[in-house]
Amino acid sequence: MATIAAPSIFHAELYPADSYTPEGTYWADLPFFRRLAFVTSVDREEAVAEAQKIRGRSVWANLKGYLRDHVLTGIGLGLEGYVLFSIGNLAALFESVWPSCWKTLKECPKQLIDSVTYLEVLGITVGQLLIGVLGDWIGRRFGLLLDAAIMLLGLILLTASWGTSLAGWVVSYAIALFIYGVGVGGEYPMTATLGMENAVGSGRVSSRSDRLHRGRKVTSAFLMQGWGQFLNQVILVVVLLITSGGRRAPDGERYSEAAAQWTFRISFALPAMGTAWLLYYRTSRMKSAGRQLSIAKSKARVTGYDTTSLRMTFSCFGPRVVATAGAWFCNDVFFYGNKLFQSKFISVINSEKDSVMQGWHYNLINVSVSMVGYYLASFLIDNKLYGRRKMQTVGFMLTFILFAIPAFNYKYFTSKVHITSFQAIYFLSSFFNQFGPNTVTFLVAAEVYPTPIRATAHGFSAAIGKIGALLVAVLYNYIGTQTIFKVVPWFALSGALITWIFLPDTTGLDLKEQERRWACIRAGRAEDYHGVAVHPHHLSLWERWHGVGRSYSPELDSQQKIEEMRKEWLEARRATARLEVGEELRREDGGKEDGFSTEISAYFETTEKSDMLISKSDSSLPTSGGSRDEP
Template sequence: MARFMRHHKEHEPPIGEIPVPHGPDTGNEHEHYPIPPATDYEKEIFKHLTHPDDSYTPEGVYWADLPLSKRFNFVSTVDKAEVSAEWSSIKSMMKEDFLGPLKWYFRHAVLPGAGLGLEGYVLFSIGNLEPLFKKAWPECWDKKAVCSDNWVASVTYLEVIGIMVGQVFVGIIGDWIGRRWGLIQDALIMFIGLLMLTGSWGVTLEGWVICYAWSLFFYGIGVGGEYPITATSSMENAVMAGKLSTRDDRLHRGRKVTMAFLMQGWGQFFNQVLLIILMLIFNRGQGDPPYSARMAQYIFRISFAIPAIGTLWLCYYRTYRMKAAGKQLLKAKKKANVTGYDVKSLKMTVTNFGGRLVATAGGWFCNDVFFYGNKLFQSQFINVLSDNPSSIMTTWTWNLVNVAVSLVGYYAASMLIDNKMYGRKMMQQVGFFMCFLMFVIPAFNYEFYVSPAGVHAFQAMYFLSSFFNQFGPNSVTFLVAGEVFPTQIRASAHGFSACMGKAGALLASVLYNYIDTQTKFYVVPWFGLAGMLMTYLWLPDTTGLDLKEQERRWQYILQGREQDYHGVAIHPKHLSVWERWMGVGKNYYPDMDMKAKIEDIKGEWQEKEASKNESETGVDDLDDGEEFTDDIHNYFRGAPPAQGGLMIKNKEEQKGSESESDK
């Protein structure tokens, strides 16, 4: 395949014929003016903004432009230095406060992911409680003698449909009214839904099932909204600092989002632990049958009441302690002169990034079929391994082990998702392929693997599928579904992709009612291959790409001058195979982009200068995390260099007086 690198000298336009960035040209032609390239002085004073050392070599070469061996060495050097710096910060924190690292983790992972943790707890509880209901009320939940089979099935269907509604609806709300409103609204809906679940009742058993199902639908709306809102707010760092373009964003953006997402796994873990404890308390200190209706009532109502307390606190926290959420969206709308929902950006996203929507929505759809199908293994090997497979405690104990394995996958994903030599796209493809193998192997030798001779291998494949689902598509889809789209419609795109994912879960839940277990194993693996193929063709790899640069390209698209953008956001590394086939990266000219980038930085500088006089408008302090040195200020004002020479300061130098823990 021909290379798509277009920055070689023989392809560059002559110096003095560089297209000047300007407004839309109604004639669809851009004039060319004889402007010189960036001077050595300009390159030097803007170097820390245009060529940060975590992405560029000292010679100014972008990491993805390096040959493979040099790229590996560069990435390894940067990562080692970053690990060393982080360990130093941890040590400094511990010297000042032994619990300092735990406090940092609480602020930067637990709080941003608290909503996902609570919904993971509740949704996992729904699945865990169903076998208990079948034992306590067999005439309704198992034999369907006094309850309609449709209403019992609707418990799952309404839950999933409610989540799908919330994902789309709150995604739009998050882009329309704002991230903070979406965060508060989700917490309130989930709190009310938990009150409904805790107090659900009926004159008859079927009446209770109906009340329970509709309560789950209402709660599901809040759950669905957590996906786009938590992803976008964590990604934009609005929860913590309101900054977007920093070294930390380039090196650790994926980790920050994944650490929030993995709280879902901790929610599942604590739910399973609590249910086991409640079982021992209310079932005579043991987990074996018989199970009384009175005991089941205590367990399920207490299990819902406890997260209701946490969700009430979440309502308070998001209302009074997260007032900065949504700054980046506010800034983007201000720049585009949009006050409501940005319909123009939505249309242009579909036009320009339609392939990315296929990748994020299709990949999530395939993943949720796998996620739902993971349960196919468990009951089969429990029947072979356990002396008492009818015991709910046996099932819950194996569930707890599986959740622990999944948590290992979550954390492994958070550690490698920002590694430039592995990253998002490779992680998702490998995860899909491994899940495919874990299902296709037992599918064609099913009788052996569910026999005593092969059950341990069957069990190992079960846990491996759990690990690679988290260390792969389940973590990556949550991140990239918002990351590859512009700020103005990020929550909407994420919500739509997540909704398509739940459509996969709904398909699986309906389909599995009509086919036997071995046939399920025949069906499920091919979704792994489909997900891997869609990832390869349509998903770009944004590992190491500054979101600020992606937003910069988006501004060019909005203004109708995409051909004038020559930066790294259209580097072949950061484009999908489909986009490269369509010629999107043909205008990648890093040398030409330098001067244009300085002009764009000047526009940001002017905006910041103007915002100093807008403190009463509510849009002040829209900081991007950029460092404008004295020389840059003087350059834009037409003044001589500060102190008679260059005064280049990076963030660490400017804050040298701060302690390591502050940094």
């Protein structure tokens, strides 16, 4: 091939200004103070551009954009958060109204009451594994429709749960929760992959928005879970006040059974209507969901489930599986233990021990504090100087410290004199759990894996997490609150260690680079990839110990990218209208011919002609074995 130096027309393609200096140096290769200046400058420029964009649009246009980009993507998780975490809230009401079943256990066996929590967590685990696999196998849209349909069925059964006795009602309630849990479990991998793949897009080159805001786009959908919890608590308070005649139950007295019946059934009927709308919306408006998965399968020549990618993910990315699944397990010991048994925790910080309404008020404060953590995590998740790995590590460490403090001085902090200190500790632990592992685990469990098995990997990691939730669901029924504070901190410390050693930091990483690396790994040529996906900054400590970053070479990678672009240009030229990848490239790149700029296309056209002329010239020369004229 002719050795023609690559002109400056490739500079924007090879060195996007949000990740590289004008000289072509990657931001993570800069010394600390230059890196600080570069990252701050890019973030400031982006913040100004976003502020100008917001000011240039009407309030309605901004609200519509927020609803489209964040709320609609995460509405399934919002509905899930509403229902799933209402179980702990309703447990306090059920204990107050039907103590013979839910508290003294005279009419309902303890195993039956405990099974409500067990079946809920088990259903979530089944859904995460099953629908995660189906989402990669059949398609993203199928998974989205399936989990919405299952959630709707579960909510109908919860609203209508009944029995000829209290024990019979609890059985129907538990079965309905299991069915709903299956749908909830599927919502995790499908929402994460959908939010991420919508952010990344399916074109050849990732957008500036993806590199700078991918984490925010995904976590903005995830924080809808927090809004679901908040709305559930508000609605429970309002409905119970209405059904009880606008008054709180006096101390020592219970709310009526009719008020409790209306309250819990209305609280489930409302999200059922929302879920029915969600199913309609996904059926009619999300017909193109999973476009990036289809393109990835087409490039890999896979039609069904990509078992090769699954097998290679566990063999090549095993430490990443440890990071995402292990950290999620440790987090769910804290998070789900806190939520499923929140009535037990709230009773400790509640001065009115037997007041359902007072306990709900304290929980509303707790959820409000958590919401601040959700939003702060969303705002800082893409900051290259802090990012995913540091946020998760710091969050784990602070929850460890905050739970360890009262663990060994429990009577001091739970006394009336110091109860406000205990309340502050409990609320802060909720804040740092959201501004840390609970948000980050949801994001990275999809982000660190390749497209073909992203939903499966996310579902597997989440399912391992739910084993942690199931562990505490069993354990918390047999140990006291003080013992809980002695047990839980060590899981947080373990989560911090797992994160520090095994989790790669994908903050600021172009995920198309990860797909380029995966293509080399899948072809058995892992050492042929030289791009930023193997930059030491984007690798885990474990991967650096094992020399994964040795192949990083910006110079070789630039040459490789140009050759890859040349091949794609040639393929696009030869593609017919029926070739799906070619069609997607043209649509994604805004109608540019062959998906490339006019200058790059002209360059490839020129060099191709030059190569053809040289090839013809070489073929016309006599070989060493050819005839020659006699003198």
